[in-house]
Amino acid sequence: MKLSPSTLAAVLATLAGNTDARTLTQQSSNTKNLTFDVLDYVDPLIGTANGGHVFAGATLPFGMAKAVADSTADQQGGFASDSSTISGFSHMHDSGTGGSASLGNFPLFPNPGCPDNDLNLCTYRYQSRAIGFSNESIIAQPGYFSIDLDSGIKGETTVTNHTALYRFTFPSSGTTAPMIFADLIDLPQSRTNGTASVNATTGRITGTGTFSPSFGIGNYDLHFCVDFSGADIYDTGVFVNDRAGNEPKTVRTLDDGVDNDESYSAGAFTRFSPGSLSVIARVGVSFISVDKACSNGETEIPEFNFEGTKDAAQTIWREKLSSVSIDATGVSDEFQTIFWSGLYRAHISPQDYTGENPLWDSIEPYYDSYYCIWDSFRAIHQLITLVDPLSQSRMVRSLIDIYRHEGFLPDCRMSLCKGYTQGGSNADVLITEAYLKNITDIDWSTAYEAVIKDAEVEPTNWGIEGRGGLTSWKNLGYIPTDDFDPYGQGPLTRSISRTVEYAYDDYCIAILAKALGKTDDYDKYIQRATNWYNMFDPNTTSLGYAGFLQVRYPNGTWGYQDPQFCSALLDFTSCYLNPDGHETYEGSTWLYTFYVPQDMASLIDALGGQEAFIDRLTFFHESGLLYVGDEQSFLPVYQFHYGGRPGLSAKQAHAYIPSQFNTSVSGIPGNDDSGAMGSFSTLSMIGVWPVPGQDVYLINPPFFKEVNITHGITGKIATIRNVNFDPTYTDIYIQKVTRDGKTWTNNWIDHSFFENGGVLEITTGATESDWGTSVKDLPPSLASYKF
CATH class of the missing domain: 2.70.98.10 (Beta-galactosidase; Chain A, domain 5)
Structure with a gap:
């Protein structure tokens, strides 16, 4: 859930003067205390101005009590640094949310x-x-x-x-x-x-x-x-x-x-x-x-x-923060604060209300303040899975228990109430990923029952749970614009973005079905995972590029929405959950056309092949079309990996950190969405980007000489070491990688590395190399790569 229109003008302004990475890293860390205290590098005020809505007050990890002084303006997180007055001190808050205050x-x-x-x-x-x-x-x-x-x-x-x-x-x-x-x-x-x-x-x-x-x-x-x-x-x-x-x-x-x-x-x-x-x-x-x-x-x-x-x-x-350690030799206090503050904010929500749920009796954990899974499934839960898998287990168990008592998995939930669904049924993605990453103590039978219900049963009000348009989804293979849906009620908008999200949700269900030995279900849902292509129009053009997701009606004919519409360049605020919210949600078809993480090989082929894909993705970032303050923009930062150019992913990450992610009170783009922005910066600086719903981490050089993560269940330590670490961030291109001393050419790695421990040694240089560029080195895709 993102910004209200009244704050967007400020958010889209230049953030923090486009701080230069070399300037920050050259601020010597020689004066740091010899005794390290992680709390010295956590600044809760980052993101408390310019619509960031970060909660700045006192809380425990995932705690229910959240106390702070409340501002009288822009007070979604309670306190705002750019407010001028205080109305009182209150005891419960959410963090980083858009929309109205809570x-x-x-x-x-x-x-x-x-x-x-x-x-x-x-x-x-x-x-x-x-x-x-x-x-x-x-x-x-x-x-x-x-x-x-x-x-x-x-x-x-x-x-x-x-x-x-x-x-x-x-x-x-x-x-x-x-x-x-x-x-x-x-x-x-x-x-x-x-x-x-x-x-x-x-x-x-x-x-x-x-x-x-x-x-x-x-x-x-x-x-x-x-x-x-x-x-x-x-x-x-x-x-x-x-x-x-x-x-x-x-x-x-x-x-x-x-x-x-x-x-x-x-x-x-x-x-x-x-x-x-x-x-x-x-x-x-x-x-x-x-x-x-x-x-x-x-x-x-x-x-x-x-x-x-x-x-x-x-x-x-x-x-709580001790599961991660870094060797910050040569790294400025500024960069360390970006890193640790992001990790801190990822532990503010969802909030543990176990024992405080009056709606039903249960021995299961109860978590609340999922604002919203549509936002959090792309980075927050992946970071929690890495650094605190026991908490992720409790959260997944809570989602399943909500299904037991409410009838559907939530896509958003707050204050014991059902929140609005923004896209697909994205708890499906989290449940599949939890299975693939061996999250413990989950009732997989009930979990599977829940995701199948999302895919097969349309609720009366699919604006707050489940999916709408399932009859069209099953019969037409897409969610049509101006859909006829007498089976339930919800906002008849977002046909394009819902189509690609439903396709990916079904892909994740297929992967879970396969893992559980349910072959027939796998065949059904893997076919639905290809439905994104039914809204791909090769004839739509924009800014010199051809082939975009496009409006399509129930009779199969095509309509038109400008691919730039609802981008950072054109009518950014026109795609919300209002009745005239158009066919994409909080983003353009330029953005949503890239959302095929289940089958990037087919997407690359549809967009004209490897070189055309890399050229388009580069233009997407450099043109100003992409607004990294929306979570759908996270994965495109790293999708160069799929085109055999992982070095460009590293380059793009450094373009956004610290220009968009820094230590000012306006130091995040947009609002934090319960820690999503903080999760993006921390994961990026660790040196891996997890693909939501898959057992895939895209490898990038860490922003430090070394990062160590201790698994919260096995106790094993995963070390990512930047052998030729350059604190000026000039040598950011991977030349070679070894895993536990053996050559590693895949530009991705799976969760076993973090669960079982090991050492990933990354050697960097000043220019791109051939590491991770061969077809055999690319991340998994339903279809085969054709380059």
């Missing part, structure tokens, strides 16, 4: 005191209370966030799994009583019903609200429990709009049709004795009940120990 429920707002201690002279309303802050004061680290507000208050936060811990330091207040209040609001202002209460003796604030997801249907209930430590209670009460009182102690809001209005602010407050300088607020959250929210806080942080909680969170992050 979560940010029940924010706390600290106030140094009401003038003359008059409750009605304080400002409570969401739209009015916002306060400025100092960007220079911000400290963002894994597990910790700190900010100084213009009110003189310092706000700090850290977390456990389901609990946020805040430390508010107030200015000397004299005779005024500092206040903290909790608002029954969320970032998208979607609340319908809500209740908040405060205990007059302890100051505990509890509450519940009903909210809407940001990119899906339905609603969800969330509960919170705030306890305080460090100061005596002065008084308590509730507020509605800008009126407050000590009685009653409970406030309720109703679903009265009011939406996005200042009257949405209502909640409860606790004030502290005049002169109080520091208050710690513990906020437990739960989807189950208020009691569970309180229990989460009491169990996870019983002692209100801020420094201890912060230290524990940061220890967890160090351990």
Whole structure:
């Protein structure tokens, strides 16, 4: 899920001044500390400006609690570096999403005191209370966030799994009583019903609200429990709009049709004795009940120990990131920060809500905030599989359990709700890849049942699960434009992009069928995997090139969509999930014509052969048609491998890192899509590009002298070594490769290397060589290469 039209103009502007790689690498690393701490090279603020929407606050790996100060503008991730004011501190967020904001429920707002201690002279309303802050004061680290507000208050936060811990330091207040209040609001202002209460003796604030997801249907209930430590209670009460009182102690809001209005602010407050300088607020959250929210806080942080909680969170992050190590000799701090920050962001979502799912009883893990699998199946899950296969196992098990209870695998899911499907049924790809890469503890029988249902049964609402147009898919071999589909409902758009995605989904199902010994199913789905060609029109031309995917109607006749349409050069914002969203999704037919990873040999042949393919792919990158801020653009960076020119893949990766991926607050193209952009940069710098749904890693030289990855199940270490490493990134072309001392000419490798360990030694030079260029060296393809 990508950018709203209002942010695209800024995103497509030049990012960070097109930083030059040689400049960065020549910044000497000689001054680095002798003791390496990975957290020194993680910057959570990367991507918090210019529509990046990265979550900058405190969280644990895949944690449910995500605490940060919320901006009043462009606040999908909570805090935005290019916002000017803060509306509160809230405890749950998503990271890097497009569309509307999500979560940010029940924010706390600290106030140094009401003038003359008059409750009605304080400002409570969401739209009015916002306060400025100092960007220079911000400290963002894994597990910790700190900010100084213009009110003189310092706000700090850290977390456990389901609990946020805040430390508010107030200015000397004299005779005024500092206040903290909790608002029954969320970032998208979607609340319908809500209740908040405060205990007059302890100051505990509890509450519940009903909210809407940001990119899906339905609603969800969330509960919170705030306890305080460090100061005596002065008084308590509730507020509605800008009126407050000590009685009653409970406030309720109703679903009265009011939406996005200042009257949405209502909640409860606790004030502290005049002169109080520091208050710690513990906020437990739960989807189950208020009691569970309180229990989460009491169990996870019983002692209100801020420094201890912060230290524990940061220890967890160090351990989580320790599966990867690098030899960064000669590499700038800048490049190391790009690498480690991307790896960090890949561990923010999906979020582990195990034990917090009120929808069904299950002993299986439950993960949420899949924004969206259409985005994440292309890089995030491949990186998690490499560095944290046990977490990937839990995520796949969760997807299968969602199928058991909801009837279909999700393609997007958030806040316990079904999210919108953007293309194909891409969980099929993840499940097949999990099988091929020996992800453990999976119920493969149910998994196979789930992917077959995606391929064969059209749901009533295929806008939120499964696939639409299956009758046309089976009978015509493509999804036609203006399809007649009385069997279900969904957006009758994206006929071209859905066709190529369905074809690849079916290819992955075929591969899983073959692995499970289901020969008839293999034959059926491998045939459907060739359906992409049914929308390929060799007569469509664009910018001097012939042959593109094209509009095709149910009667077999051809229509026309300009191949440049919805590219970075022409009407980029015209292909979304709206009723007139056209026949490709978030991209052009220039982009989607390259999406045949199951049969690149046939695509290369259709595009005129090897030289014509390489020429077109090069032009695609250099012309400005490709926008690397959309995940469909990831694979084309490396598709030169299929044309026998792997050196051009390395060249292209270095063209985007660091020009598009760097350490500025605008240091990613577009939004992060839950860590997708971070996964792209980290995988690229490791030196392998995984082809989603296949047991194939395209080999590239790493951005470091050496990268080591420890497998989380076998404990084996895979080492990728750049023998002639050039920290100026001039010698980036592979000359030869050995695997465990033996010559390796394939320009790809399989997952056994990472599972069983070994050493891949790569020798580089200043020009392309003949390594990996022969037909026998190319990645697998359904058809045979003809060059």
